[in-house]
Amino acid sequence: MKSLLPTRWRRVRYPLAAALCILTTLGAFPLREFLDLANIVMLFLLMVFGTAVWFGRGPAVMAAFLAVALVDFFFVPPHLSFAVADAQYLVTFAVMLAVGLITSNLAALLAERSEQAQLREHETRILFELARDLGSALTLGQVADITQHFRESIDLDATLLVADGLAAKPSFQEFGHHRLTELEQNIARSAYLSNTIAETDSLASKDAAIAFLPLNAPTHVRGVLAVMPRTDDISSVRLHRPLLESVALLVAIIIERLHYADAARHSELQVAAERLRTSILSSLSHDLRTPLTSLVGLADVLVQRQPALPEDAVETAGIIRDQAHAMHHLLSNLLDMARLQAGQITLNKAWQPFDEIVGSSTRLLKTLLANRTLEIDLARDLPLVHFDAVLLERVVCNLLENAAKYSEDGARIEVQAHTRAAWLEVAVCNDGCGFPEERMKQVFEPFVRGTREPAVAGTGMGLAICKSIVEAHGGMIGAENRPGGACVRFTLPLGTPPSMEEEGRP
Amino acid sequence: MSEAKARVIIVEDEPKIRRFVCDALHREGCACIETGTARQGLDAAARGNVDLVILDLGLPDMSGLEFIRDLRTWSPVPILILSARSAEQDKVAALDAGADDYLSKPVGVGELLARVRALLRRHWQSHEAKPQHKFGDVEVDLSRRIVSRGGVELHLTQIEYRLLAVMLANSGKVMTHRRLMQEVWGPGHGEQGHYLRIYVGRLRQKLEMDPALPQHLLTETGIGYRFQS
Numbered sequence: 006m007k008s009l010l011p012t013r014w015r016r017v018r019y020p021l022a023a024a025l026c027i028l029t030t031l032g033a034f035p036l037r038e039f040l041d042l043a044n045i046v047m048l049f050l051l052m053v054f055g056t057a058v059w060f061g062r063g064p065a066v067m068a069a070f071l072a073v074a075l076v077d078f079f080f081v082p083p084h085l086s087f088a089v090a091d092a093q094y095l096v097t098f099a100v101m102l103a104v105g106l107i108t109s110n111l112a113a114l115l116a117e118r119s120e121q122a123q124l125r126e127h128e129t130r131i132l133f134e135l136a137r138d139l140g141s142a143l144t145l146g147q148v149a150d151i152t153q154h155f156r157e158s159i160d161l162d163a164t165l166l167v168a169d170g171l172a173a174k175p176s177f178q179e180f181g182h183h184r185l186t187e188l189e190q191n192i193a194r195s196a197y198l199s200n201t202i203a204e205t206d207s208l209a210s211k212d213a214a215i216a217f218l219p220l221n222a223p224t225h226v227r228g229v230l231a232v233m234p235r236t237d238d239i240s241s242v243r244l245h246r247p248l249l250e251s252v253a254l255l256v257a258i259i260i261e262r263l264h265y266a267d268a269a270r271h272s273e274l275q276v277a278a279e280r281l282r283t284s285i286l287s288s289l290s291h292d293l294r295t296p297l298t299s300l301v302g303l304a305d306v307l308v309q310r311q312p313a314l315p316e317d318a319v320e321t322a323g324i325i326r327d328q329a330h331a332m333h334h335l336l337s338n339l340l341d342m343a344r345l346q347a348g349q350i351t352l353n354k355a356w357q358p359f360d361e362i363v364g365s366s367t368r369l370l371k372t373l374l375a376n377r378t379l380e381i382d383l384a385r386d387l388p389l390v391h392f393d394a395v396l397l398e399r400v401v402c403n404l405l406e407n408a409a410k411y412s413e414d415g416a417r418i419e420v421q422a423h424t425r426a427a428w429l430e431v432a433v434c435n436d437g438c439g440f441p442e443e444r445m446k447q448v449f450e451p452f453v454r455g456t457r458e459p460a461v462a463g464t465g466m467g468l469a470i471c472k473s474i475v476e477a478h479g480g481m482i483g484a485e486n487r488p489g490g491a492c493v494r495f496t497l498p499l500g501t502p503p504s505m506e507e508e509g510r511p
Numbered sequence: 512m513s514e515a516k517a518r519v520i521i522v523e524d525e526p527k528i529r530r531f532v533c534d535a536l537h538r539e540g541c542a543c544i545e546t547g548t549a550r551q552g553l554d555a556a557a558r559g560n561v562d563l564v565i566l567d568l569g570l571p572d573m574s575g576l577e578f579i580r581d582l583r584t585w586s587p588v589p590i591l592i593l594s595a596r597s598a599e600q601d602k603v604a605a606l607d608a609g610a611d612d613y614l615s616k617p618v619g620v621g622e623l624l625a626r627v628r629a630l631l632r633r634h635w636q637s638h639e640a641k642p643q644h645k646f647g648d649v650e651v652d653l654s655r656r657i658v659s660r661g662g663v664e665l666h667l668t669q670i671e672y673r674l675l676a677v678m679l680a681n682s683g684k685v686m687t688h689r690r691l692m693q694e695v696w697g698p699g700h701g702e703q704g705h706y707l708r709i710y711v712g713r714l715r716q717k718l719e720m721d722p723a724l725p726q727h728l729l730t731e732t733g734i735g736y737r738f739q740s
Binding site for chain 2: 296301326365398508
């Protein structure tokens with residue numbers, strides 16, 4: 006119950022009210038010869054009314070009783086005694102008391118209401134300013150600063166805890182002057198997870214009493230607002246509770262807005278980066294391939310020239326041509342690797358027999374495999390498998406190239422394919438030095454080489470590309486050493502091939 | 512062979528590639544007409560007296576596809592496309608639009624001339640009937656519908672026979688999956704590409720020495736098949 010008195014005078018309300026009664030008595034006493042009793046009663050009623058307005062309900066009630074007593078004692082015959090000469094004065098007293106109590110009640114109520122209205126208006130104004138300031142906040146730091154500023158205007162301290170991500174056990178970013186203890190952090194966490202307001206009072210923790218309000222945004226709880234009074238009085242927090250809940254909601258909404266703005270910015274960046282990467286890849290692709298094409302072709306023209314150039318010139322031209330070819334191969338690998346890593350390769354899958362890939366790959370690498378013994382072992386009646394022919398041909402070619410590179414003349418290279426449960430299993434094995442044991446796990450990573458010798462040309466991308474392609478098909482790839490050589494195996498899922506109607510008897 | 516008088520137009524915007532192609536063609540005694548844009552290429556073809564057009568798919572002023580469609584409305588001249596590797600879909604579209612064969616860049620002189628020769632040969636012999644074919648140890652007589660291997664007559668189903676006949680009729684030339692499906696099964700079988708694969712596999716089983724390493728019924732990965740005798 007408040008009054009219009011400044012705070013420090015509040016304790017002396019009752020004495021002051023009593024003093025006012027006495028003052029009124031002293032003031033009216035000399036006038037009792039000239040004024041009617043009714044008018045004196047009015048003066049006292051006025052005093053009681055004033056007491057109600059200035060000192061509040063309690064002192065006003067006391068003043069009402071005191072007024073009746075004083076009027077009785079000093080102004081009603083017989084004077085200076087509480088006895089009453091005429092019984093109708095009792096009615097006067099009763100009415101005076103009643104009026105005094107009623108008016109004091111009403112006045113006090115009015116004063117209270119007015120004060121509450123002012124408080125509400127003050128709070129609303131604060132909320133409005135907070136909302137306006139938060140509306141233009143661009144970072145979490147700014148949000149924290151704004152809430153701090155707001156806090157100070159209603160005499161509370163606040164720490165803003167913003168959850169990192171949406172995990173079940175979130176960690177919080179803290180913004181605020183007051184560092185939370187571990188107990189307080191745990192309470193904050195439980196308030197966040199259960200999405201209910203938690204309060205501690207000074208009995209539970211050594212520090213000031215704290216209220217934890219979860220920041221409940223439309224899609225998800227975004228964190229916790231920990232509010233503590235500057236004094237030890239938790240009641241000030243309770244008093245402002247509705248206001249704090251609105252603030253928590255506002256802050257939650259703003260944090261959510263910032264989160265989505267961030268996410269949108271991030272996606273825009275990603276899209277722009279993608280676009281840039283695609284255009285770089287395409288122009289690199291064209292700009293690097295064109296000179297290589299002319300190099301290969303023109304060097305070959307020199308080699309094939311009739312009448313022939315001198316032998317050493319022909320040989321040199323041949324080397325130039327082969328090197329240009331190798332560069333082109335390398336470039337293709339690099340660009341494919343870049344595209345695979347960027348997730349830009351779309352699979353052009355079709356149901357087809359795997360045998361075709363074996364046939365076309367071996368044909369493409371005819372020269373490279375010329376000095377190796379090729380053994381093809383494909384199970385009979387292999388079903389159709391769903392895959393991208395061009396990409397799988399790359400895989401088999403890369404594996405065959407590796408097998409040829411890491412083996413001697415005359416060595417065996419085996420290609421096997423058979424089904425096992427729901428998978429097609431393919432193995433490319435060769436006699437040779439095998440993979441270095443200590444690096445078995447890394448051979449499928451880009452730029453890891455199989456041997457330490459620089460004599461074997463290549464950049465170590467073949468297996469990495471194979472891995473990307475096989476995995477993009479939902480299969481798995483692995484390497485192992487076997488006595489006298491090495492094997493690379495990969496699997497492809499079988500699925501259900503489409504059926505085929507057989508022809509009728511011709 | 513009368514390539515000595517063959518006139519070949521090269522439509523390619525990169526001058527060094529034009530140079531290499533023309534050098535190779537001159538070696539074969541062919542006349543080489545260089546054009547740098549699609550427009551120039553079409554104009555050169557319109558002047559007539561052309562035996563082959565070598566077209567690069569990556570032209571700046573017009574897509575290769577448009578060029579082919581345009582040319583095909585008024586000329587049956589063979590078209591050989593040059594395209595980067597891993598642009599299979601572009602090649603298939605070009606072949607379906609009317610191109611006759613393709614080469615992947617970078618290409619050597621030998622490969623280029625082999626394709627050119629094959630295309631010129633077909634072009635000049637297109638009016639000649641060819642009922643007899645021989646490859647490996649297989650003999651085919653299309654007029655009597657007899658296919659024999661090592662002297663022993665083989666039995667082929669209707670579709671197998673038709674497929675073989677179509678491939679032989681286009682010997683040396685790449686045939687896209689789609690084209691083969693259309694010629695053997697008829698239009699409206701676009702979604703059933705697996706039929707073609709299975710039948711080619713069966714033909715290989717019956718006709719090739721090593722079906723896993725075919726020498727005649729060749730796979731052009733991502734594009735189609737090619738018969739080579």
